[in-house]
Amino acid sequence: MTTRHFLTLQDVTPDEFKQIIKRASELKAIRNAGEVYEPLTNKVMAMIFEKASTRTRVSFEAGMAQLGGHAMFLSSRDTQLGRGEPIEDAAKVISSMVDVVMIRTYEHQTVETFAAHSKVPVINALTDDYHPCQLLADMQCFFEHRGDIKGKTVTWIGDGNNMCQSYINAATLLDFHLNIACPEGFEPNQTLVDENKERISVYRTPEEAVKGSNLVVTDVWASMGQEDEQEKRLKLFAGFQVSPALMDLAEPDAIFMHCLPAHRGEEVSDDMLDDPRSVVFDEAENRLHAQKALLEFLLVK
Ligand code: CP
Numbered sequence: 001m002t003t004r005h006f007l008t009l010q011d012v013t014p015d016e017f018k019q020i021i022k023r024a025s026e027l028k029a030i031r032n033a034g035e036v037y038e039p040l041t042n043k044v045m046a047m048i049f050e051k052a053s054t055r056t057r058v059s060f061e062a063g064m065a066q067l068g069g070h071a072m073f074l075s076s077r078d079t080q081l082g083r084g085e086p087i088e089d090a091a092k093v094i095s096s097m098v099d100v101v102m103i104r105t106y107e108h109q110t111v112e113t114f115a116a117h118s119k120v121p122v123i124n125a126l127t128d129d130y131h132p133c134q135l136l137a138d139m140q141c142f143f144e145h146r147g148d149i150k151g152k153t154v155t156w157i158g159d160g161n162n163m164c165q166s167y168i169n170a171a172t173l174l175d176f177h178l179n180i181a182c183p184e185g186f187e188p189n190q191t192l193v194d195e196n197k198e199r200i201s202v203y204r205t206p207e208e209a210v211k212g213s214n215l216v217v218t219d220v221w222a223s224m225g226q227e228d229e230q231e232k233r234l235k236l237f238a239g240f241q242v243s244p245a246l247m248d249l250a251e252p253d254a255i256f257m258h259c260l261p262a263h264r265g266e267e268v269s270d271d272m273l274d275d276p277r278s279v280v281f282d283e284a285e286n287r288l289h290a291q292k293a294l295l296e297f298l299l300v301k
């Protein structure tokens, strides 16, 4: 049997995606009721990080512990990966000792190469191109606050990179429309846009893009690895800030999400995260529940 990986949302079917979201809400209820549920006793997860993290590390590590398993934090700085050990060799060795691997890298190709040489499931915990785990949490959050997202309109504002590209995948899987407003030169991958073009409308201004929207989403203007471009991007992304005034142009029931960490005063106004329409902290908490559902989906037969 081939090993099941989760490198992008395209690794699950629409039904599986919805099943994971539903299960995430059930696991949330189990945890909130204080019940012990440990289907992953004796299972070990390796967590490989080339980049920084708060939410992803804490949610996976806590999630594995709550499911009865164990998680091992491996920074590429402190392992032989940081000293040039080939990713293929590392994948063979690490996957011979653990039951699942979570990996956060710069290049998406690194995750693909790791998975190609891994004996156990590999989970993409963010690459420069995709952040599928975040979409599990975001979609769980939308379902919990507003019900099924099918037929709704979502607006993405900002950089067309990893988060935006995972929203494109989610739009096709869950059957919603995605309006995208990016500054010129920061659009998502054109092939991905072309492949999903019935689901996507591209706008030049956030004001046009949020009209008719039920969910507005943004992210930092300079992602991890782009710190040198911070100053330049502040200028190029001016006008793309999400604020309560911009939210007023969306549907009256619109909610706001941001994967966090956020830069107040840049992609979000100082008051946006605390606006009643913001669900960012529920969204962040759902990383825990959604990833536990994903781990159960991949590891419990
Ligand atoms: N949203 C998210 O992935 O956060 P971290 O970078 O803190 O893991």
Ligand code: NVA
Binding pocket: 126, 127, 128, 161, 162, 163, 219, 220, 222, 223, 224, 259, 260, 261
């Ligand atoms: N686009 C951001 C997401 C952080 C969770 C980054 O890649 O840094």
